[in-house]
Amino acid sequence: MPKRKQDGPVASDGGFAIKDCALAAIATGRHAQNLKELRDEIETIDPACLLYHFWAGLLRPIFDDPRFNNGFARWVFQSLHNQPLAERLSVIDPTDFDTPDGLRRELVDVIEEELDRSEVLPWTSREQQFFFIRSQIVVFSTNRTIHDPSELPDAVATMTASSIFYHFIDARRRTPNGVDDFSTWLTDLQDVKYAQLCTRLAGVDPYFKTLLEIREELLEVFNEYLPA
Amino acid sequence: MSTFRRSPAGAATQEPNGMSHLLEEYARVAGESAVDHLRQLSTPLEGMKVVHVNSTRVGGGVAEILEKLVPLKQELGIDATWEVIEGDAEFYATTKSFHNALQGNRVHISDEELRHYEEINEANAAALRPALEDADVVFIHDPQPAPLLGLMPDRKGIWIWRCHIDVSHPHRPVWRYLRDVVAGYDASIFSLAAFAQDLPHVQYLIPPSIDPLSDKNTELGPDEIDAVYRKFDLDPDRELMLQVSRFDRFKDPVGVIEAYRLAKKFSPGLQLVLAGGTATDDPEGMAVLNETEAAAGEDTDIHILLLPPDAHRTINALQRAADIVLQKSTKEGFGLTVAEAMWKGKPVIGGDTGGIRLQIVNDHTGFLVSTPEGAALRIRYLLHHRDKLVEMGEKARSFVRENFLLTRHLREYLTAMVALTGKAEDRIEL
Numbered sequence: 001m002p003k004r005k006q007d008g009p010v011a012s013d014g015g016f017a018i019k020d021c022a023l024a025a026i027a028t029g030r031h032a033q034n035l036k037e038l039r040d041e042i043e044t045i046d047p048a049c050l051l052y053h054f055w056a057g058l059l060r061p062i063f064d065d066p067r068f069n070n071g072f073a074r075w076v077f078q079s080l081h082n083q084p085l086a087e088r089l090s091v092i093d094p095t096d097f098d099t100p101d102g103l104r105r106e107l108v109d110v111i112e113e114e115l116d117r118s119e120v121l122p123w124t125s126r127e128q129q130f131f132f133i134r135s136q137i138v139v140f141s142t143n144r145t146i147h148d149p150s151e152l153p154d155a156v157a158t159m160t161a162s163s164i165f166y167h168f169i170d171a172r173r174r175t176p177n178g179v180d181d182f183s184t185w186l187t188d189l190q191d192v193k194y195a196q197l198c199t200r201l202a203g204v205d206p207y208f209k210t211l212l213e214i215r216e217e218l219l220e221v222f223n224e225y226l227p228a
Numbered sequence: 229m230s231t232f233r234r235s236p237a238g239a240a241t242q243e244p245n246g247m248s249h250l251l252e253e254y255a256r257v258a259g260e261s262a263v264d265h266l267r268q269l270s271t272p273l274e275g276m277k278v279v280h281v282n283s284t285r286v287g288g289g290v291a292e293i294l295e296k297l298v299p300l301k302q303e304l305g306i307d308a309t310w311e312v313i314e315g316d317a318e319f320y321a322t323t324k325s326f327h328n329a330l331q332g333n334r335v336h337i338s339d340e341e342l343r344h345y346e347e348i349n350e351a352n353a354a355a356l357r358p359a360l361e362d363a364d365v366v367f368i369h370d371p372q373p374a375p376l377l378g379l380m381p382d383r384k385g386i387w388i389w390r391c392h393i394d395v396s397h398p399h400r401p402v403w404r405y406l407r408d409v410v411a412g413y414d415a416s417i418f419s420l421a422a423f424a425q426d427l428p429h430v431q432y433l434i435p436p437s438i439d440p441l442s443d444k445n446t447e448l449g450p451d452e453i454d455a456v457y458r459k460f461d462l463d464p465d466r467e468l469m470l471q472v473s474r475f476d477r478f479k480d481p482v483g484v485i486e487a488y489r490l491a492k493k494f495s496p497g498l499q500l501v502l503a504g505g506t507a508t509d510d511p512e513g514m515a516v517l518n519e520t521e522a523a524a525g526e527d528t529d530i531h532i533l534l535l536p537p538d539a540h541r542t543i544n545a546l547q548r549a550a551d552i553v554l555q556k557s558t559k560e561g562f563g564l565t566v567a568e569a570m571w572k573g574k575p576v577i578g579g580d581t582g583g584i585r586l587q588i589v590n591d592h593t594g595f596l597v598s599t600p601e602g603a604a605l606r607i608r609y610l611l612h613h614r615d616k617l618v619e620m621g622e623k624a625r626s627f628v629r630e631n632f633l634l635t636r637h638l639r640e641y642l643t644a645m646v647a648l649t650g651k652a653e654d655r656i657e658l
Contacts, residue, residue: 020261020265022265022639022640022643024432024434024640024643024644024647025421025432025433025434026430026431026432026433027418027421027424027431027432027433028424029424029425029426029427029431031421048654126397127422127580127581129422131421131422131424133421133433134654135654136643136647136653136654136655136656137654137655137656138265138269138643138646138656138658139655139656139657139658140264140265140268140269140658141268141658142261142264160259160261
C-alpha cells in the first residue's frame, strides 16, 4: 500500500532526494457561469480546488496569454472579457497566505469589489463555464539523492518539468515555511554561505514562466552561486 | 461474451535492464521517466485482477484504447483482462439511443426497450459473474454494460464507470434513468470536467489517448503514403483535406462537404476525403453514409471511403497525405482522430465542442469552429499561409507528446486505481 505523508526533500541521510510527480484531476461537479456564481462557489469550495486552479496549469504547455497566471484570472479574461478584474486576480500570490481560507478570502474580496462596481452581470455561454477541479498528487521516487549542494546544477539540468513542479511549486504548500525544496534543504544545512543563494532563489518568480523556463532560471542561479 | 487475454500477467519478455519489449518501445517515444512512473504506480497493484468491460472488440475509440491498455497493464504485472458483452440488434439500437440522448438529443426510450436492455445485461452478467465478482477492480465502459454492477451483489472489488461520451447536456429523462444505474459505482471517469455529473462518488477526469506505436500512428515510409494516392485515385499535386470518422450525424460529414465547397471556390484543386468505418454497436452508420453520398453528388474530388475496422495503416497514410485534417463534430466525447492527426504534424480544424476543445488550442494547434463557413475560412487561411500551417503542425505534435499519449492515459488510470484501492486522499507517495 502506498504511504501517505507530507514531507520535505531531506532524505534520511541528510541528502536531497529528487522526486517527480503527476496530478490526477478530479471533478467537483461545481461550476460558474457568471461572476456571482464564481464568488459563491469560491466561498465554499474545497481548498484543494483553489490550489489546483492556481498551480496545476503549470504542468501543461502554455500557449495562452501568460499575463493571467491562474485559472480564475484566465477565465475572467477569456470568457467574461473583464481584463481589469483578470489583472487584479492575477496579482494574487497564494504563498502570501498562511491558510487556504486566507487565499479564499482574498479572491472573494477582489470579486466582491468588482460586483459592487458593476451595473451589469456578464454571463458566459454554457460551453465556457468555469469548472472547479481538485487534484490528487502522486509522488514518484527517482532513486537519485544528492549530498552536496555543488551537485545541484547537474541535478537540476536533468530534472523533468514535473520534478521541477514538485520541488519548486508543490513544495510551497507542503513545507512549513511555504518555500521551495531547494531553499529548505540549503537552510537545513545551517551554513551561512548558502544564505544569499536562498535569497536569490526566493526571487525566482514561478509565475509567467513554463516549468522548463523555471528550470533554466534555477540552473543559472545555481551555476552562479555554486560554481563547479 | 469474449475474453481478451494477451498473455499471463507478468509473463512479458524481460530485457536485461528489467524492462519488457513493449515498455521499452514506449520509453523510446514517451521518455524513460514516463515508463518509470508506470512501473512505480503499478507496484502496489501487482497481481490484482482488473477487468475492463465494453460492448465492441473492434471499431471506435474505446476498443482501440483497450487493445493496447490491457496488454500494457499485463506487462506491468497486473492481471488485466478485457471482456466484451454481446447483444442483439434491438439492444444496440437502444444503446445508440442512449448515446444520442446523453449527447443532448431529445430521444424517447420506451419501457419495453429499457426492459430489453436490462435483460441483455442479465444474460451477460450470468456469463461474466465469476470474472467480475472475483475482480479487484472492474472498469465498465459507457452505458451498454452499466447495469452489470447492480447484477453483481457479491462483488468484492472496486467498480469504476468509465464514460467516454459527451454528457455535458444530456436529455434529462434518459440521464435520470442512467444516473440510478451508475450512482452505485465507487467512482466514475469522464474525459472532461464539463462532462462530470451530480454523482455520489469521486469523478476522475482522464482524457483518452492515442497509441504512438499502433499501426494507425506509427511512422510510415513514403511508399505507403504514395500507395494511398494511387489506391483512392487522389492527386498528390493538389491540396487534400481529410476527415476520418464514423458516419455519424454528430460528426457532421455533410457540414464538411459544405465547408469544402465554400473553400474550393478559392482553391479549385482542393480534394476532400471522408474516410470512415462502422462499429458493430452503431446501427445508424449506413443511413448517415447514404446522406453523405447524396450530399457529395457527382463531385469527383469528393472521395467517400468506407474502410474496414482494421484499415489502420490506410488511415495513417491518409492522415499523413492530407494538408489539413478536419473533425467538424457538433458533439464529441473526445475525438481521438484529432490527436492522431496532430501527432502527424497536421493542424486540425475541429468543432468547438467536447474533447476537441481540450486538444485544439485555438490559433496554436489548429482552429475551433462552429459552422461550415467557419471551417471554410480556416481552410482557406491555412492553404494560403503554408508557413503557419507548418508551424501549427509542429506545435500540435509537441502538444500531443505532452498530453495525449497512451503512457499518460495509463498513468492516470493507475493513479485512480492506487487511490481507490488504497483509500488515499489528495497525496499518494510511492
